Amino acid sequence: xxxxxxIGVARAAFEYAMDYAQQxxxxxxxxxxxxxxxxxxxxxxxxxxAARLLTWRSAWMLDQELPxxxxxxxxxxxxxxxxxxxxxxxxxILGGVGYMRDYPVEKWMRDAKIMQxxxxxxxxxxxxxxxxxxxx
Numbered sequence: 854x855x856x857x858x859x860i861g862v863a864r865a866a867f868e869y870a871m872d873y874a875q876q877x878x879x880x881x882x883x884x885x886x887x888x889x890x891x892x893x894x895x896x897x898x899x900x901x902x903a904a905r906l907l908t909w910r911s912a913w914m915l916d917q918e919l920p921x922x923x924x925x926x927x928x929x930x931x932x933x934x935x936x937x938x939x940x941x942x943x944x945x946i947l948g949g950v951g952y953m954r955d956y957p958v959e960k961w962m963r964d965a966k967i968m969q970x971x972x973x974x975x976x977x978x979x980x981x982x983x984x985x986x987x988x989x
Contacts, residue, residue, distance in 0.1 A: 856908040856925075856932035859968045860901060863932070863939040866961045867897045870943035890946060897939045904932040923985035930978035936965035 871894060874885035884890045911924040940962035944951035951958050969975045983989075
């Protein structure tokens with residue numbers, strides 16, 4: 854559940870930042886065409902897709918009644934961390950207005966942070982994953 858919510862938050866922030874970057878002009882062109890912004894958007898899209906695939910895999914395994922502890926922890930950890938990174942990048946793409954309450958990305962960034970914490974912090978998820986990998 855947390856992984857899916859984190860993906861939703863990340864996706865919303867990405868789409869908002871993408872729209873903003875395509876409309877906001879600097880140096881006579883949309884900032885989406887600046888390499889630094891373009892690379893940020895590319896990384897955001899890639900990480901959201903990876904988080905989605907991890908989450909789908911763990912959901913599929915659960916549906917198949919397969920052991921899913923490791924995969925669910927991987928999905929939760931990666932999706933929550935991705936949401937935090939994507940929302941932080943979205944705030945950066947929006948610049949100074951990204952921190953203003955008039956824009957939703959600052960709220961999504963706060964929402965993403967809590968997803969790294971509840972139902973087991975990202976560090977706890979790493980403990981679960983490492984124990985499942987090593988058998989300790």
